Amino acid sequence: MGDRAGHAPITSVQHAFRLMEAVGAHESGAPAERLARDAGLPLDGAHELLRSLTQDGYLRRLDDGGYVLGAKLHGGHSAQDLVNRIRPALAALRDDLSAAAYLTFYEDGEIRIAEIVDGPKAPKVDLWVGFKDAGHATALGKCVLRELDDEARRDYLARHALADLTPRTITHREELIRQLESSTSAPVMMDREEYDLGTTCIAVPVHSGNRLGSLGVSFRADRMYRTRHVTESLLASANRVSRGLALDL
Structure with missing residues (x-):
């Protein structure tokens, strides 16, 4: 049980990276459903990670509900x-x-x-x-x-x-x-x-x-x-x- 608990944070980080890679593949943004499918993650878990990554500035949510990479992943002078x-x-x-x-x-x-x-x-x-x-x-x-x-x-x-x-x-x-x-x-x-x-x-x-x-x-x-x-x-x-x-x- 201890080993499984110890690996949980690492798994979450891996899932977050997979989601960010999926977002980066869509220049004009993509909805949570598409990103979850591209990253091979369950939709509920993807929604939770997307919210956290958006709150931390790694992603940005568009008016239409899609997600794009946020300022933290672009640098101060990027488009x-x-x-x-x-x-x-x-x-x-x-x-x-x-x-x-x-x-x-x-x-x-x-x-x-x-x-x-x-x-x-x-x-x-x-x-x-x-x-x-x-x-x-x-x-x-x-x-x-x-x-x-x-x-x-x-x-x-x-x-x-x-x-x-x-x-x-x-x-x-x-x-x-x-x-x-x-x-x-x-x-x-x-x-x-x-x-x-x-x-x-x-x-x-x-x-x-x-x-x-x-x-x-x-x-x-x-x-x-x-x-x-x-x-x-x-x-x-x-x-x-x-x-x-x-x-x-």
Whole structure:
């Protein structure tokens, strides 16, 4: 009996690590049920550990009930650690446009989702393909690629195949570059069902010092929306996000 009691704390630590590994595999967050399944833990035990890890700052619970890694696991200058500061701007964008809002950052040569703010009336798109492999097919990814210098863009495209995700996906590098370099009246990029059939996304860049990212929203493709209003709201929100990021420099 003494040996079993002595091993209980070690087992709990192992379970906590398995849960944190499961959370880390879902950049945009995952619910307790999915995390428990991924970690091979009973749901009741997973719920208890998730609560404890969240209270201690190792995890953070999103409005939709999903979990992402918390500040203690990111460091003071990471993208996720800045979310608490800039998330209100994303929530305001979501509420203004009745659309899920997304924020990405370009880090270590990859375009990564830092945060998604959605809601019952503004559902997020089903991220059925990992964002790492879909930068060419999303407004968010194309927005970052457009802002990169030629060398960084060539490096990215050399490391990422232009996968055919839908019949509308751009799969030829020259065509993608032509679209990225085409002149427009505002720094706006769109994808029209290129990542997900039935979904249109619009995005603008986010800059702060050496940090580059993009801010965007998604709509059902059959939904009527006012492009000018969406663009103005996105640009205003991107300015607020950039100012929030500047506080960390």
